[in-house]
Amino acid sequence: MTQDALTLQPVKKVAGLVNVPGSKSLSNRALLLAALAEGTTTVTNLLDSDDIAHMLNALKLLGVKYQLSPDKTECVVEGLAGAFTQTPSEALFLGNAGTAMRPLCAALAASNVKVELTGEPRMEERPIGDLVDALHEAGGNIEYLKTTGYPPLRINGKTLTGGEVSVDGSVSSQFLTALLMAAPLCKKDVVINIKGQLVSKPYIDITLHIMQQFGVVVTNNNYQKFTINAGQRYTSPGRFMVEGDASSASYFLAAAAIKGGKVTVTGIGSNSIQGDIRFADVLEQMGAQVEWQEESVSVTKGALNGVDMDMNHIPDAAMTIATTALFAQSPTTIRNVYNWRVKETDRLHAMATELKKVGAEVEEGEDYIKVWPLSDFKHTPIDTYNDHRIAMCFSLLALNEQPVTINDPGCTAKTFPDFFTRLATICKH
Numbered sequence: 305m306t307q308d309a310l311t312l313q314p315v316k317k318v319a320g321l322v323n324v325p326g327s328k329s330l331s332n333r334a335l336l337l338a339a340l341a342e343g344t345t346t347v348t349n350l351l352d353s354d355d356i357a358h359m360l361n362a363l364k365l366l367g368v369k370y371q372l373s374p375d376k377t378e379c380v381v382e383g384l385a386g387a388f389t390q391t392p393s394e395a396l397f398l399g400n401a402g403t404a405m406r407p408l409c410a411a412l413a414a415s416n417v418k419v420e421l422t423g424e425p426r427m428e429e430r431p432i433g434d435l436v437d438a439l440h441e442a443g444g445n446i447e448y449l450k451t452t453g454y455p456p457l458r459i460n461g462k463t464l465t466g467g468e469v470s471v472d473g474s475v476s477s478q479f480l481t482a483l484l485m486a487a488p489l490c491k492k493d494v495v496i497n498i499k500g501q502l503v504s505k506p507y508i509d510i511t512l513h514i515m516q517q518f519g520v521v522v523t524n525n526n527y528q529k530f531t532i533n534a535g536q537r538y539t540s541p542g543r544f545m546v547e548g549d550a551s552s553a554s555y556f557l558a559a560a561a562i563k564g565g566k567v568t569v570t571g572i573g574s575n576s577i578q579g580d581i582r583f584a585d586v587l588e589q590m591g592a593q594v595e596w597q598e599e600s601v602s603v604t605k606g607a608l609n610g611v612d613m614d615m616n617h618i619p620d621a622a623m624t625i626a627t628t629a630l631f632a633q634s635p636t637t638i639r640n641v642y643n644w645r646v647k648e649t650d651r652l653h654a655m656a657t658e659l660k661k662v663g664a665e666v667e668e669g670e671d672y673i674k675v676w677p678l679s680d681f682k683h684t685p686i687d688t689y690n691d692h693r694i695a696m697c698f699s700l701l702a703l704n705e706q707p708v709t710i711n712d713p714g715c716t717a718k719t720f721p722d723f724f725t726r727l728a729t730i731c732k733h
């Protein structure tokens with residue numbers, strides 16, 4: 305259901321402290337591994353958002369017992385000590401959550417269940433064929449219910465046995481993440497060879513880190529070959545604390561870089577295991593001042609210059625650079641982001657379209673976007689394409705002299721339901 309448009313009034317200054325909710329990537333990984341682990345896991349600082357709700361609903365239908373705190377940020381999960389065993393009474397609807405669809409697809413292929421995975425219309429356009437091909441190589445039995453290569457899927461489980469497989473890494477790192485997380489459920493050793501350029505690599509580090517927290521060792525041969533020896537089992541670490549979401553932090557840090565005073569984001573800092581924390585380095589390179597603490601990061605305004613950078617390592621936070629670029633003194637080129645085209649929407653085209661609407665000069669390439677600084681903003685409603693990040697990164701336009709109107713602001717519920725409320729706490733009008 306779409307919400308009424310939201311108009312943000314021009315902001316004179318930003319300053320203060322803002323805490324970001326838990327990481328989406330870590331929340332959904334932690335829930336899945338807690339479900340498969342031996343023992344009970346208390347997941348704390350869990351993100352409460354649509355993507356996590358889809359994972360939780362799926363786990364419930366698969367017979368996983370858990371208790372969610374009233375504010376939904378703590379979840380005590382009773383692990384199954386192995387693969388899923390309960391065939392759900394209905395299809396698992398996973399919205400548009402890539403971090404639910406891809407990992408569940410692989411884990412269910414290794415489980416003794418028959419299950420359908422469905423999603424929103426956009427999910428039916430988001431590729432999954434490279435993962436399904438790799439799962440078939442390892443013995444999986446997965447059928448496409450509509451279009452070959454895309455959800456919805458039917459999984460006839462328990463056939464995944466392991467062995468040596470290859471997976472194309474050039475469309476989404478989530479395919480490799482899914483294979484890695486399902487590997488300990490297989491009878492045989494699993495060896496995964498990467499074909500093509502592995503995109504969004506830091507998300508693989510998140511996967512390896514959390515698997516290790518749950519007691520599984522993966523041998524990583526230079527991100528080209530991964531080996532998971534058979535006989536390993538997930539074991540609960542007892543408690544698992546989800547760190548704040550680094551991609552969600554990007555909007556507040558960018559606001560400080562554009563407008564100043566000083567904004568401190570808490571819940572995430574120099575110890576973060578999320579690749580998107582490197583967004584702050586890009587701001588620094590553009591001219592902002594960045595201070596690191598172990599559990600927070602602060603940014604102060606600088607005279608911003610454009611940058612020309614490969615941002616494949618920060619695919620989500622890089623969108624925030626595209627709107628920050630409007631406030632710089634020279635053009636910015638964001639390179640090697642072809643996979644923006646297969647996310648919540650075709651993000652390269654959508655970003656270029658909306659940036660042009662506000663009056664910016666933009667060049668949209670096959671795998672890059674170049675954005676020129678803008679002095680004369682046009683107040684025109686921003687279409688958000690059911691993409692939370694478009695809504696959030698265009699909210700930065702309120703740091704100009706004009707108001708900004710965001711259509712369907714409720715789409716931030718995918719990862720950050722109270723984004724606009726938290727943004728307001730650092731804005732002075």
Ligand SMILES: O=C(O)C1=C[C@@H](OP(=O)(O)O)[C@@H](O)[C@H](O)C1
Nearest residue numbers: 329403476477478504507619620
């Ligand atoms: O593994 C993850 O948690 C994610 C990986 C990235 O996707 P791709 O690997 O498809 O780029 C990222 O964009 C997404 O928001 C979360």
Ligand SMILES: C=C(OP(=O)(O)O)C(=O)O
Nearest residue numbers: 400401402403620647648
């Ligand atoms: C690409 C994203 O989501 P997903 O996990 O659905 O891939 C995102 O959150 O920007």
